Every structure is written in C-alpha cells, then in structure tokens.
Amino acid sequence: MPDTPSAVRRRLLAWYDAHGRTLPWRAAPGAARTDPYRVWLSEVMLQQTTVPHATPYFQAFTARWPTVVDLADAQDSDLMAAWAGLGYYARARNLLACARAVARDHDGVFPDTEAGLLALPGVGAYTAAAVAAIAFGRAANVVDGNVERVMARLHAVQTPLPAARPELKRLAAAYVTDDRPGDWPQALMDLGATVCRPKSPLCPSCPIRIDCAAYAEGDPGRYPLKSSKAQRPHRQGIAWVIRNASGQVALVRRPDKGLLGGMVGLPTSDWSETAPTDNPPLSGPWTEAGAIEHVFTHFSLTLAVRTAEGEGDYIWMAPKEALKALPTVFSKALTRGLGA
DNA sequence: TAATCGTGGGG
DNA sequence: TCCCCAAGATT
Numbered sequence: 138m139p140d141t142p143s144a145v146r147r148r149l150l151a152w153y154d155a156h157g158r159t160l161p162w163r164a165a166p167g168a169a170r171t172d173p174y175r176v177w178l179s180e181v182m183l184q185q186t187t188v189p190h191a192t193p194y195f196q197a198f199t200a201r202w203p204t205v206v207d208l209a210d211a212q213d214s215d216l217m218a219a220w221a222g223l224g225y226y227a228r229a230r231n232l233l234a235c236a237r238a239v240a241r242d243h244d245g246v247f248p249d250t251e252a253g254l255l256a257l258p259g260v261g262a263y264t265a266a267a268v269a270a271i272a273f274g275r276a277a278n279v280v281d282g283n284v285e286r287v288m289a290r291l292h293a294v295q296t297p298l299p300a301a302r303p304e305l306k307r308l309a310a311a312y313v314t315d316d317r318p319g320d321w322p323q324a325l326m327d328l329g330a331t332v333c334r335p336k337s338p339l340c341p342s343c344p345i346r347i348d349c350a351a352y353a354e355g356d357p358g359r360y361p362l363k364s365s366k367a368q369r370p371h372r373q374g375i376a377w378v379i380r381n382a383s384g385q386v387a388l389v390r391r392p393d394k395g396l397l398g399g400m401v402g403l404p405t406s407d408w409s410e411t412a413p414t415d416n417p418p419l420s421g422p423w424t425e426a427g428a429i430e431h432v433f434t435h436f437s438l439t440l441a442v443r444t445a446e447g448e449g450d451y452i453w454m455a456p457k458e459a460l461k462a463l464p465t466v467f468s469k470a471l472t473r474g475l476g477a
Numbered sequence: 478t479a480a481t482c483g484t485g486g487g488g
Numbered sequence: 489t490c491c492c493c494a495a496g497a498t499t
Binding site for chain 3 (some may be wrong): 179180181182183185186187188190191225227229231258259261262263264267279281282283284322323326329330335336394470
Binding site (some may be wrong): 227 | 481
C-alpha cells in the first residue's frame with residue numbers, strides 16, 4: 138500500500154533532482170523560466186514519439202523558427218516538409234494552425250491557463266496540462282502513458298487499459314500540489330521512461346518501490362493490464378515513379394484529411410486488401426521496380442513500384458529534395474524506383 | 478466509445 | 489521475425 142502522497146512526492150522529487158534527464162527543451166536547473174513556445178513544441182513532437190526520434194526535429198525547428206510568430210509565418214509546404222519522417226502528420230497541420238491562432242488571437246503570447254491552452258488546435262488534455270505546469274507553474278494533473286503506467290503499478294490497478302484511464306487519472310490527481318508543479322510531472326515521466334519502464338522495470342533503482350503495490354506482488358512488469366487488441370489487416374497498392382526530361386520526380390499533394398494528410402506523396406492506386414486496379418496515370422511504358430513493405434498503426438502495406446518517363450500536371454521535385462519532403466513510406470518507394 | 482493516424486527501436 | 493510501444497488528439 139502506498140505511503141502518503143506527500144511522502145511519495147518527496148522521495149520522487151529528490152530522485153528527480155539527482156537523476157532527472159537533461160533534455161534540449163528542458164530548462165537547466167536554476168535557469169530562468171522555460172520558454173512556453175519550446176515547451177509546447179516539444180510536447181507536440183513527443184506525442185507518441187520517442188525522445189531520440191523527436192530531438193533532431195526539435196533542434197531543426199527551433200533553429201529555423203525561433204519563436205511562435207516565426208512559425209506562424211511559415212509556408213504550409215515548408216512546415217510539412219520539415220515534419221516529414223516524424224509521423225502523425227495531423228500534428229504538423231495542427232501545429233501551424235495553433236501557432237497562427239496564438240499569433241493572431243493572442244498577440245503571439247501563449248495562454249497561461251490549462252483551459253486557454255486546451256482551446257488551441259492540437260492541444261488536448263495532456264498537452265494543455267503539461268504546458269500549464271511546466272511553462273506556467275500551474276498545478277495541473279499531467280497524465281501521459283508514463284504516468285498511467287506508474288500509477289497502475291503503484292496502486293496495482295486491476296482494470297485493463299484503456300478502460301482504466303479515468304481511474305488512473307484520479308489516482309494521479311492525489312499527488313498534484315502547488316509545490317514544484319512543473320517538476321512533478323517531469324519527475325513522474327522521467328521515472329516512467331528510465332526506471333518504471335514498460336518492460337523490465339528497474340525496481341532496485343526506484344525511489345518509490347517501497348510504496349509500490351505491484352512491486353510488493355512480485356511482478357510489476359505485468360502492469361498496466363491491457364485488453365486484447367485487434368489484429369492488423371494487410372493492404373496492397375501501386376506507386377508510380379514518373380521522371381521528366383530534367384530528372385525530376387512527379388509528386389502530388391495529398392488532401393488534408395486522412396492518412397498522410399497534407400503531405401506530398403507519389404501518385405498511387407487505391408490501397409485495399411484486394412489486388413488494386415492497375416490504372417496508371419500515363420500510358421507508359423512502365424518498368425517494374427519491385428515492391429516495398431511498410432507498417433502503419435492500423436494496417437500493413439505492400440506497395441508495388443513502377444517507373445516511367447513523362448510529363449504532366451504534378452509537383453515536380455528533384456529526387457534529393459523529394460526524399461527529404463516525403464513521408465517514410467514514399468521515401469522507401471522512391472528510393473526503390475530510383476534504383477538506389 | 479472506438480477508430481484513425483506514422484515511425485523507428487528494442488526485446 | 490514479429491510484436492510492442494512511445495510525453496496523444498481528433499472525430
């Protein structure tokens with residue numbers, strides 16, 4: 138059974154002071170207030186994304202767009218290209234919408250309350266609480282996957298995810314106070330990332346293991362319990378690599394909604410679980426260039442790649458530039474089509 | 478509420 | 489090789 142919340146807080150914050158991570162978006166100990174723009178940008182980039190994957194993007198974005206107003210002035214196509222490879226592209230569209238809302242409706246200054254932040258595009262319950270706590274020192278209940286896992290173990294919650302979410306959030310709320318409101322969620326998240334890991338938790342290094350009901354049971358790694366997930370279907374399609382006389386590649390801008398929305402892509406057939414209708418955009422002749430495999434969150438894909446020379450009403454881009462602007466699935470297909 | 482929405486690393 | 493999963497938001 139956990140000790141009092143205040144005792145748990147004391148031990149975990151002491152651990153955080155000694156073992157907390159140094160991260161590019163995190164203010165150095167004793168430094169002046171964290172820049173809300175950097176906190177918000179990092180939080181959006183880190184949604185469902187690992188620190189090593191997001192870090193170079195954070196560095197590139199802050200170098201190119203040092204303030205939220207700079208970002209608001211960016212071209213849509215530049216922003217989307219800079220996000221290429223990071224995934225969940227709705228985040229990039231919402232990032233730009235949010236920057237423009239802050240610039241236009243808030244004089245370039247982020248709202249400093251949880252409710253104000255929550256009203257911004259792409260800012261949900263987690264991100265609003267995180268920015269309110271970390272950038273503005275608000276006593277917000279910041280609950281991400283790490284916090285859910287720590288709470289599920291600390292209290293040996295028997296309800297499986299995702300049904301356990303409300304209960305886990307209630308449990309987390311008991312630890313939120315006006316003392317060090319920004320450090321507390323970061324301490325919880327650092328613990329979850331480095332000690333209370335999804336697999337093979339490092340309980341001997343945990344500052345609150347004496348409070349942990351799952352540790353007392355002997356197998357904390359089995360928490361949080363999870364309900365079984367649906368299996369992933371497999372789809373197939375065709376991607377067409379068209380090059381003009383200058384060696385440029387034909388790209389299309391994908392519609393804002395749906396998969397890879399707003400990104401440039403190769404022209405493709407429909408992607409379905411049955412063989413695609415071969416309806417190429419040019420008469421050809423087409424050369425078979427093999428196929429690539431790619432796995433999305435809710436389906437896997439085999440994409441046959443065919444190449445031809447031609448002209449037409451496309452976005453024409455040099456291959457080197459295209460490879461940087463395309464989402465990964467199309468970078469793979471283009472690389473194959475180029476014979477690299 | 479449940480489905481949709483990427484990618485890369487690790488066990 | 490395959491499956492898990494990571495600082496979630498939106499509809």
